[in-house]
Amino acid sequence: MWVLCGTVVPMISVEGFTKTYGGFTAVDDVTFTARPGQVTGFLGPNGAGKTTTMRAMVGLTPASRGRITIGGHDYRAIPNPGRHVGVLLDASAQHAGRTGREILTLGAKTMGLPMSRVEEMLALVSLSESEAKRRLGKYSLGMKQRLGIAHALLGDPSVLILDEPANGLDPAGIRWMRSLLKSYADRGGTVLLSSHLLNEVELIADEMILIGQGRIVAQGDKKSLLAGQAASSLVTSLDNDALARALQAAGFAPEPAGEGIRVNCDTAAVGRAALDARVVLTDLREGTAGLEDLFLELTADTQREQPRPPAPQAQLTNGAQ
């Protein structure tokens, strides 16, 4: 093992992956890694190239250029790959006429696993006996996702590649999946999951890859992604006008935001100004633009809907951490 000074060699390595369809470049020179013990989030708007990249990882889409390895191997060179890499690319890509249990049974039989593994996985993803007997066509999207995660985990793999696994899960289901993947990574597993919903992923991902229109626009952990963002605070008080004057006098630029004020300084400076002006604060928090704002900003020219300048209300909800 080459674990040196806490850094770990990447498990999934994407080097210069490019996929073109005729003259259209769907994925353009994408390079990133995913490491063991971490959850890596692969984020981007719909059509950004996430799914194409993930399909290429498991040999379903040939690369136009570049190389992708998992654990140092081309996926297609891994014998019985289900035992090493758990894959969920599309929870609906299963025969609608098969029962949930039958789908897992086919996977277990292919991988050469005991049938007890099927029952274990059904229990793990909380699919009941009657649900397991139902045909996939009658499953809700959330149930399909649970089954897909069970299928990916069947072979006890050391790497998980999941495309939009949270799609269709209810809030409790999303929380369940987060803790499942977190503990999987804590045990040393490598998790790569994609999503177009940043808020879903920023709570769980140790590392994030942001992709827009086939290109990586940013990558790193949350802290490093947000570093360099100007300080900002959101404050509400019993006398907003007096507080705004005090902040102005201190050399900052307050502006109304919803019920309160947004101002370009850290929370300590706001507290100090309020103390000096003897204004009672009812709410004070960091107003740094969240990952979502950063993400929209970075992919602005690739979004289908051009985001307007952030509305005050949106800032209050999304900026709150």
Added chain:
Amino acid sequence: MTSAAPTIELAGTAPVPFGRLVAVELRKTYDTRAGFWLLATIAILVTVAEVITLLVGVFNDDAGLNFGAFVGVAAFVTSILLPVLGIMLVTGEWGQRTAMVTFALEPRRPLVIAAKAVVGLVLTLVTAGVAIVIGAVCNLLLGLLNGPADWDFGWNYFFGFIVVQTLAMLSGFALATLFLSTPISIVVFFVYMWGIPIVFGIASYYLGWFDSASQWIDFQRAQTPLQDMSIHTGEEWAHLLVSGVLWLVVPLAFGIRRILRAEVK
């Protein structure tokens, strides 16, 4: 789980054995309603056709039915449905997009295609066996009802039956790899099976020279001497080979090439 290893250690993992792929592909043919009923339909239609034949024999002493006749009736039914089975073996993965899962679990796509072909052969043999058993039962009943049964059948018909049915199933299989779509494959297959012989027949009638030419391109006609294994002359074998390459090998080669290169979505 291997913790924090930089590479995945593959030495301890054996590749998926071919027999396991065949077993899984076989299971896939009957674990859905559509698949189950296709197999059940083959059995039911063969039985119905045989019973009708039996009734004809019971009420018509001149019918001159024997064991071979019963098997011939079964052959007509299965020659329609076995190609559909061959088609569904392949296209089922595309219509329901399960190819994504199948090829993720076994990226060696040629082995998956081969496993499906083996399943097609196994089911063809089973179908032939069932058809012969049903034929035997009907012939026995006819003998009990109408005097002594005529067991004239001959092993040449038996082997011819299996060979022709296998070619029919493989023709469907080959077209399916080429089109990767159930309806298109079925339509093209039946055009090939019934349309082409009619067109060739008409063309041969009006164009004398076409008759000798069509022998080389009409795969079904070339199979005629196979039905009772009376294929002997070098020319007959050559007709079979050339038309077989045209209708079976060429579509299969292009089809397999397509599947191996396909982007699976």
